[in-house]
Amino acid sequence: MGATKLAANPGFSAGLEGVTAARSGLCSIDGQQGRLYYLGYSIEELAQYSSFEEVCFLLWRRRFPTASELKALKKRFVECRALPEEIAPHIERLPKDAAPMGVLRTLASLLCNLDKNQDNGVAANEERAVRMTAQFPTMMAAFHRLRRGQKAVAPHPSLDHAANFLYMLSGSQPTKDEARLMDVALILHADHEMNASTFSSLVTASTLSDLYSAVVSGIGTLKGPLHGGANEEVLKMIDAIGDASKVEAYVRESFRAKKYRIMGFGHRIYKTVDPRARVFKEYARNVVAGTDSERLFNINVRLEEVMQAQVGSKGIYANVDLYSGLVYQALGIPPDLFTPIFAIARVAGWTAHVLEYWQENRLFRPNAEYVGPEPRSYEPVEKRRQDYSKA
Ligand code: ACO
Numbered sequence: 001m002g003a004t005k006l007a008a009n010p011g012f013s014a015g016l017e018g019v020t021a022a023r024s025g026l027c028s029i030d031g032q033q034g035r036l037y038y039l040g041y042s043i044e045e046l047a048q049y050s051s052f053e054e055v056c057f058l059l060w061r062r063r064f065p066t067a068s069e070l071k072a073l074k075k076r077f078v079e080c081r082a083l084p085e086e087i088a089p090h091i092e093r094l095p096k097d098a099a100p101m102g103v104l105r106t107l108a109s110l111l112c113n114l115d116k117n118q119d120n121g122v123a124a125n126e127e128r129a130v131r132m133t134a135q136f137p138t139m140m141a142a143f144h145r146l147r148r149g150q151k152a153v154a155p156h157p158s159l160d161h162a163a164n165f166l167y168m169l170s171g172s173q174p175t176k177d178e179a180r181l182m183d184v185a186l187i188l189h190a191d192h193e194m195n196a197s198t199f200s201s202l203v204t205a206s207t208l209s210d211l212y213s214a215v216v217s218g219i220g221t222l223k224g225p226l227h228g229g230a231n232e233e234v235l236k237m238i239d240a241i242g243d244a245s246k247v248e249a250y251v252r253e254s255f256r257a258k259k260y261r262i263m264g265f266g267h268r269i270y271k272t273v274d275p276r277a278r279v280f281k282e283y284a285r286n287v288v289a290g291t292d293s294e295r296l297f298n299i300n301v302r303l304e305e306v307m308q309a310q311v312g313s314k315g316i317y318a319n320v321d322l323y324s325g326l327v328y329q330a331l332g333i334p335p336d337l338f339t340p341i342f343a344i345a346r347v348a349g350w351t352a353h354v355l356e357y358w359q360e361n362r363l364f365r366p367n368a369e370y371v372g373p374e375p376r377s378y379e380p381v382e383k384r385r386q387d388y389s390k391a
Pocket of ligand 1: 264
């Protein structure tokens with residue numbers, strides 16, 4: 001067979017950088033100025049005045065709720081928090097040392113198998129979005145307690161979403177400040193335009209698969225250390241650095257050895273400080289004051305200074321993951337739950353984007369630029385070379 005020269009694709013962009021993959025009216029980012037908006041509302045104002053429940057409504061319905069709508073959504077969350085009875089035995093059977101993000105992925109998938117409703121209309125999917133958002137904290141808290149040999153704590157009917165999550169984790173009611181801290185963390189993570197996990201949710205949804213599968217894709221994608229998994233890695237890194245005086249040498253050595261990325265820094269879109277990092281930094285500063293964690297906070301501050309001098313000109317600045325771990329640590333949350341908290345918040349964004357995308361669905365099916373061998377003939381096994389490694 002004659003070899004055909006396959007043309008290179010001039011549209012290739014590694015990592016889809018600069019490619020606009022969908023239209024969305026939910027979230028916008030100004031990466032040069034470090035601004036983030038949900039439906040036109042700045043993340044700073046939402047973090048200051050809003051609640052996670054209100055932000056969920058905003059993302060799902062594209063407007064703020066009235067007082068009675070907000071009350072109704074909060075009530076619905078409370079009603080949906082308890083897990084279907086089939087879930088508990090599965091959580092008990094999971095290995096105690098399983099990674100929580102894998103646990104969340106598995107349990108989200110199980111929710112799909114338990115949903116016998118065949119209706120795939122907007123209202124049914126909005127209801128699924130509410131249920132998943134209400135149940136993810138219950139799943140994670142139950143797994144966390146069971147792996148430590150403790151009994152799961154039933155949801156508290158009069159606590160808001162964030163406060164109830166802390167309550168189910170620890171078994172005691174959080175203070176107002178603690179609950180607010182968690183609420184802000186969930187608001188900051190609820191959505192972020194066409195991030196990798198939202199994109200993978202949309203790719204799955206675009207085949208007209210179901211909402212659970214889209215969310216499961218999102219969880220699997222969020223888990224990686226280049227995306228949501230970075231928050232856990234930051235804490236490991238600053239623990240390893242140990243002291244602010246050692247930051248410069250650590251960064252220098254990392255760059256010299258091309259060892260790995262400095263976690264909590266860099267972003268595809270932001271070329272300045274991620275606005276969520278600014279909000280988290282101030283909360284972190286307050287919660288660590290006078291505690292042992294002040295040392296870790298100071299390491300982060302020094303990392304920011306050293307990184308700015310080293311790679312600020314390349315647009316590499318602090319991202320959302322740099323300070324979030326310190327806030328969670330102050331709330332008594334172990335590092336392997338940091339990324340699940342991200343998912344507990346981002347499920348609102350994933351589902352909102354899928355619901356929006358389905359209104360004008362089109363299958364995602366990009367091209368690949370082929371760089372393999374030219375067309376050739378099949379070789380019977382007895383005629384193949386014996387050792388390809390020497391080819
Ligand atoms: N530390 C050191 N160098 C970095 C970092 C970093 N954190 N981030 C980017 N760079 C450098 C790269 O080495 C590369 O340099 P070069 O051009 O000299 O080769 C350049 O910046 C561009 O890097 P890319 O990987 O091409 O940028 P991309 O947009 O693909 O990556 C990413 C973005 C993955 C977030 C990257 O900045 C990174 O790995 N950061 C660390 C992990 C992290 O914190 N992830 C969380 C991101 S926020 C979120 O998802 C919630």
